[in-house]
Amino acid sequence: MPHGIHQPSGSAMQTTIPVYHTDTEQVAALRVPFPVSEVKTRTQGGAELSYYEGYTIQQRLLDVLGTGLSIKTGQVIATESNVNVETLLVIEWASGRKTSTSGWGSADILLGKSGKMVNDPYKSAATDSIKVAASKLGVAAELYDSKYREGLAVRLKELEDQAAEKAFLTCQGCDGEIKGGIRKKADGTEFELTAKQVASGTRQKFGKRYCKDCADKIVKQAAPQDPASSSAVKLVVSPKVIGETEDIYNL
Numbered sequence: 593m594p595h596g597i598h599q600p601s602g603s604a605m606q607t608t609i610p611v612y613h614t615d616t617e618q619v620a621a622l623r624v625p626f627p628v629s630e631v632k633t634r635t636q637g638g639a640e641l642s643y644y645e646g647y648t649i650q651q652r653l654l655d656v657l658g659t660g661l662s663i664k665t666g667q668v669i670a671t672e673s674n675v676n677v678e679t680l681l682v683i684e685w686a687s688g689r690k691t692s693t694s695g696w697g698s699a700d701i702l703l704g705k706s707g708k709m710v711n712d713p714y715k716s717a718a719t720d721s722i723k724v725a726a727s728k729l730g731v732a733a734e735l736y737d738s739k740y741r742e743g744l745a746v747r748l749k750e751l752e753d754q755a756a757e758k759a760f761l762t763c764q765g766c767d768g769e770i771k772g773g774i775r776k777k778a779d780g781t782e783f784e785l786t787a788k789q790v791a792s793g794t795r796q797k798f799g800k801r802y803c804k805d806c807a808d809k810i811v812k813q814a815a816p817q818d819p820a821s822s823s824a825v826k827l828v829v830s831p832k833v834i835g836e837t838e839d840i841y842n843l
């Protein structure tokens with residue numbers, strides 16, 4: 593069924609976007625900390641800054657306030673070196689109460705060698721100003737909480753480690769997951785290998801990390817079909833190489 597033509601009753605849209613009945617519920621929903629996976633970091637003036645992307649903040653505003661939100665541009669002040677934009681978040685809350693919250697954002701004008709502007713400072717400043725206004729409503733307030741920030745550093749490190757481990761256990765042949773398991777030595781004895789051992793073992797042998805299937809394929813391709821058939825094959829696959837590949841998993 594094509595999108596946007598027919599909306600069946602009780603569609604996903606209606607069930608997944610919560611409806612807030614009171615201003616208090618809306619205020620609480622605005623303040624809910626974002627998932628740690630949304631946190632971005634950048635270094636500025638030697639200090640590490642944590643922040644959220646502009647669209648993450650705007651999505652929160654829209655999710656909670658919906659049609660009650662109007663984003664209006666206020667004053668715009670441009671100098672030779674930067675642009676400053678004021679944004680107003682005009683809100684009609686669940687109760688019908690109306691408020692207006694403003695924020696200023698600024699962005700430097702970046703010029704290329706030819707003297708032409710190479711960035712969009714108006715857009716950057718506008719995005720910044722929405723963040724500032726939203727922060728006055730408690731959106732992303734957690735980033736200003738010292739206790740939260742302490743825990744955040746630890747959690748970000750954990751996420752980084754998880755991502756690194758996942759990358760390490762991704763086969764460079766088929767992009768599949770590298771798994772551990774029971775392997776057989778040339779003499780028939782069985783032994784167990786962890787996924788990490790398979791990854792580091794194949795990297796050691798082949799220069800890349802491979803899953804068992806890919807490693808087996810490479811070993812098979814390297815092995816002579818008929819040892820006497822071709823001198824070229826013999827050159828590539830000397831007995832020494834076969835001996836090594838047979839126990840590629842034996843670390």
Ligand SMILES: [Zn+2]
Pocket residue numbers: 763764765766767768802803804805806807
């Ligand atoms: Zn693979």
